[in-house]
Amino acid sequence: MIIGVPKEIKPNENRVGITPAGVREFSEKGHTVLIEKSAGIGSGISDEEYINSGAKIVNTAKEIFDNAEMIVKVKEPQSIEIEMLKPNQILFTYLHLAPDYTQTIGLKKSGVVAIAYETIEVDGKLPLLxxxxxxxxxxxxxxxxxxxxxxxxxxxxxxxxxxxxxxxxxxxxxxxxxxxxxxxxxxxxxxxxxxxxxxxxxxxxxxxxxxxxxxxxxxxxxxxxxxxxxxxxxxxxxxxxxxxxxxxxxxxxxxxxxxxxxxxxxxxxxxxxxxxxxxxxxxxxxxxxxxxxxxxxxNMPGAYARTSTFALTNSTLPFALLIADLGWKEAAKRYPAIKKGLNVVKGKITCEPVAKAHNLEYTPPEQVLE
Incomplete structure (x- = not known):
């Protein structure tokens, strides 16, 4: 799978969705990792460190969104990023959709498979939050x-x-x-x-x-x-x-x-x-x-970006690898935690609290996994 990591553009957001160690893990499993130039600078990670771990550096976010099968981010996509999303693309990041109608509708229209860090659940806990x-x-x-x-x-x-x-x-x-x-x-x-x-x-x-x-x-x-x-x-x-x-x-x-x-x-x-x-x-x-x-x-943790990036990616990487190795559908079928992370799937709202918050139709995730 081609994994794309854009530079975060939310104001004062200096975290990044992957570390060089994560790049190496993906590369060892045969995946390709594209990282936008300077994406890790705010967390003290140079492009050279990414390259040495096996990533390919690209110049623009557009190249990431045009070529990646899975986008790995930290914060919810901003409006300009939502416009670049492609149908069937996997978006793996924090979403926080319940208070954000505009983003919810944007993701619905985009046709992506949006998997939220904050709703992945293991034994009643939220390991990515x-x-x-x-x-x-x-x-x-x-x-x-x-x-x-x-x-x-x-x-x-x-x-x-x-x-x-x-x-x-x-x-x-x-x-x-x-x-x-x-x-x-x-x-x-x-x-x-x-x-x-x-x-x-x-x-x-x-x-x-x-x-x-x-x-x-x-x-x-x-x-x-x-x-x-x-x-x-x-x-x-x-x-x-x-x-x-x-x-x-x-x-x-x-x-x-x-x-x-x-x-x-x-x-x-x-x-x-x-x-x-x-x-x-x-x-x-x-x-x-x-x-x-x-x-x-x-985005409070963005103030302590280096600490936060390494803490976050320690937790997100195992799930990102499962999605890349198996594909989103098989990963969600095999792992209930990932199924809980499904928020918007190809135009359908698959997280009940999000659907309720915006008075939108709810589709149980089991239906999109058939």
Whole structure:
């Protein structure tokens, strides 16, 4: 199979869909890898490293989209990339379709087989989302602490406090991978941390692994309302696989929060868990609503591109190799995890939460695999 890796064009996105080690794995199995010139520069990977691993460097994205049978990316295709997609081409990347009607319709019309990293599921876990959730969770607490500084619009509260002065209060919505990692970093800085989750078993686990400056609380509307009132930072990490994120913090709740407090909405890729959230970029990451600073960068791990690229590709490569070796249909038939990743197949929506989010017809993946 011919694998194509274009340079990411989303603003400030420096990750890349494959590393030289991945190129070598594909090459050893007889596949051809085309990589757009300078695609890996943002992650500290030179064209020469790719060439030495067996890749062919091409000058333009058009050459990638014209010749590749499978496109391997990091972020969802931008409008100019959707226009270059070909019927029957395989697109393997993060898609986050539930909050993105335009992209969903674009992929539907293109005739591609779109397989989403974020809905591939193994034993109830999302192995291709978890490494980026780790990065985003850790980064969320760093960003919250940074923007709490007065010069950047915050209250002027130091996350860990100092002797004789209270530390900051961090409230984390969701105790999954991102929430756990946000709590690790926030507690490591010395903040007072509250983690809210609806799963009692998960809360028991977090109680065991997190330090004593972290408290685990059962999540419901009342506890969310009460805990955010005196929070210095709120980090939203809520996730329902493939679906649009529920709005746990309504606009009217902001008026009860401290002026200069910070919200970091990690779940913005799936629509965000705060009613007043909208996607931002690394170039312009924050805005203020009712005195509360919002950080809603939709590709947070892109800021730490080298770490993120290697973490992501460690997880995506085995699945990409299966798809290349077997073809998408056989791979999905043999491996339920890959079948779960099917979001749009040749004009049909095969991920139920995406179809529901946009009120579009849903086609069970079993039907496209017949």
């Amino acid at each position: 978890e490494p980026m959730s780790e990065v985003a969770g850790k980064m969320a607490s760093i960003m919250a602490a940074y923007y709490l500084a007065k010069p950047y619009g915050g209250r002027g509260v130091l996350a860990g406090g100092v002797t004789g002065v209270h530390s900051a209060k961090f409230v984390i919505l969701g105790g999954g991978t991102a929430g756990l990692n946000a709590a690790k970093v926030a507690s490591g800085m010395g903040a007072s941390v509250i983690v809210l989750d609806i799963n009692a078993e998960r809360l028991r686990y977090l109680e065991d692994v997190l330090p004593k400056n972290c408290q685990m609380i059962m999540s419901n509307i009342h506890t969310i309302e009460e805990e955010i009132k005196d929070a210095d930072a709120v980090i939203g990490t809520v996730l329902i696989p493939g679906a649009k994120t529920p709005k746990l913090i309504r606009k009217d709740m902001l008026k009860t929060m401290k002026k200069g407090s910070v919200i970091v909405d990690v779940s913005i890729d799936q629509g965000g868990c705060v009613e007043t959230s909208h996607p931002t970029t690394h170039a312009d990451p924050v805005y203020e609503v009712d005195g509360v600073l919002h950080y809603c960068v939709a």
